[in-house]
Amino acid sequence: MGQRVMEQGGSSARRGLAGASLMLALGFFGVGCGRPATRAECDEILDKSAAIELAAQNVTDPAEVQKRTAAVRAARGEELVSKCVGRRITQRAMECVRKATTADQVDQCLN
Numbered sequence: 001m002g003q004r005v006m007e008q009g010g011s012s013a014r015r016g017l018a019g020a021s022l023m024l025a026l027g028f029f030g031v032g033c034g035r036p037a038t039r040a041e042c043d044e045i046l047d048k049s050a051a052i053e054l055a056a057q058n059v060t061d062p063a064e065v066q067k068r069t070a071a072v073r074a075a076r077g078e079e080l081v082s083k084c085v086g087r088r089i090t091q092r093a094m095e096c097v098r099k100a101t102t103a104d105q106v107d108q109c110l111n
Contacts, residue, residue, distance in 0.1 A: 034090035041094055042084035045110075046077065052103050 050069040059065060072080075089110075096109030 034088040034093070036086045037084055037089040039081065039085050041089060042081045044094070045084065045097055045106075046072075046080055048097055048100065049103070049106060052100065052106060056103065 047069060050072060051065055054060070054065050054068060059068065093109050097106055100106040100109055
């Protein structure tokens, strides 16, 4: 699933998280049922995706997670979220995302 984040706050980190987050956000585009996703839901998916991706790289310090997530948002956040807002999603999918602890689980929630 996309590049893994290996560098501290560098452009590779932004690309890796952005790529992973984009894949997750795009995962539910084909879903025919549900309702349009809100900005808040898309932000939540992006944040959850980033936290999981960073945890997979043993980055768990809340300040570092926040710093790297902010870097992704600054680089591509609007682009990623705009591709998500309005797409079909279910409440069940969002609940699943909230409980997910791995990228694969998030993918399954959104597919």
